[in-house]
Amino acid sequence: MSFSVGVGETLALVGESGAGKSLTAMALMRLHKTQFMDVVADRIDLQGRDIARMNDREIRQIRGSKIAMIFQDPLTALNPVLTVERQLVESILLHNDLSRAGARQRALELLDMVRIPAAKSRLGEYSHRLSGGMRQRVMIAMALAGNPQLILADEPTTALDVTISAQILDLLRELQTNLGVGMLFITHDLHAVRTVAQRVAVMYSGRIVETGDVDTVFTAPRHPYTEGLLAARPHGSFVDGGHRLREIPGTVPTPSDRPAGCAFAPRCGHKTTECEETLPPLELWGKAGFACFHPLEGVPA
């Protein structure tokens, strides 16, 4: 599997549970040792460098400096016994050539940048005392400490309320424009994809089944899974009009019962014997493409 994220661009990796989204991110950061992945980006040219062979120090430098990560639950990523200031200053010092005072100044700037009100008064707080939204902002500030070129955001808004999630999505969009950071945004939330991403890759059972720019993929999906996923979301009122939602029968296969051919075949209305026997390859035209023997027309409905 490979994909590229350009400068100031967001690629959303979308899929349901069991799709392998987080595994992809982990592999990228080599938190998961056995997998190997290429990140191709205009500026973070990691292509050709074997991440799998780098030693831990080199990896640590990449992680946090070239690539930084934001998790769904910042509490697990933030240290509960250190204040916001301590943690932020430490990561700034790790990645920048600054004095402690300079780092402290930079910490304040970062907290301002992630729109934490009264940033100064927050420096002494412990992460568990902060609200979910504030914690996520601190997490983003930490991610920015090493001036990364790529941010991996793994379900960063899933645990948050809609109103707070909207604020965080706004913030991420802003950082993308102002700082030119590329972002790989992992989510199951189709609305979040529309809000922050320019390009999308739809994952199903460990593979990318469709990719392209968000508008095209969402208005004229080619893969039956993408189409099914979009149609399964409610778009109106049952009470006032009475349409049933389009179901995708069955569930995502577990890695152990993944079929030989197309993983989506058991749930697909278009399948033939070919689909059951052969794995459809991801065919790309430029940066768009799909992995399906019987793609949909691709014209907006």
Next chain:
Amino acid sequence: MTKRLEISDLVVQHKSRKGIVHAVAGISLEIDAGETLGLVGESGCGKSSLARAVVGLNKVTAGTLSINGEPMNTSRHGAHAREIQMIFQDPYGSLNPRLTVRELVEEPLKVHRLGNKAERAERVTALLDRVGIPDTLHQRLPHQLSGGQRQRVGIARALALEPEIIVCDEPVSALDVSVQAQVLNLLVQLQREQNLSYLFISHDLEVVRYVSNWIAVMYLGKIVEIGPAEQIWKRPLHPYTRALMQTTDNKEMEAGPEVKLNSELPNPLSPPSGCRFRTRCPLAIERCAKDEPLLDDQGSRHQVACHRVTEWSGDTARAA
């Protein structure tokens, strides 16, 4: 006409070490037979506290509840189990992990001494069939099921006593989109067949719009807006509701003013004076800190609690 469910001036308090939270601070709602009232609001606004009080899982501090005009006995948990049931977000937490699927669905029938063994077995088979659980899963334990299957078992259990009202607290939030559609279709179908009334709680506004006849918007223990679902969707009048709607793909929100919420829910232990929303409201004026706005009818049974609703709902609507 009497209502299937009537909630009047409900107050639910939680005592904790830090003080008393008025999780539900005087709420009145009603639901007709065969209809759904959707309840939305941010985490911690008191939705579950209300839901749990209605089914007797939380103590009712004040207020009255009635089913078909008959006052409910709120002091004894389970007193109305045959009339009102609940479906939870995480059926895992509510299903005994040591019982098989069949035993789980039979349990409420046993507790209420309904039918003999053979009759119960027949009823369990019919219920599981109705919710789409195949025979091959009948002897499984909860942890051997997928999330969607567990939720179906939760629904079968809730249906076992043939209640008239089901309180659904985030019934699809933990499920994948493709499975959500399956469970939502089942719920609306069952409602049609059995003329069920639902109190449907979700933070997903599109889901709530899909299932509801009425939508109520809750903020820090109070209802700030309530009305026919399509009206709330197309023309929300409370600034908070508008802010919520703007977080969705609601096309109606593309025109008109934008309401951005810049802060977070205030501490529920000490809610703001006057209008509880004022600390986040871009329209707040001095009066909002002094007087509490009450729900006021704006026509077609669309009620809003905001001092500035008339200025705001007019053609010249604009954010301050």
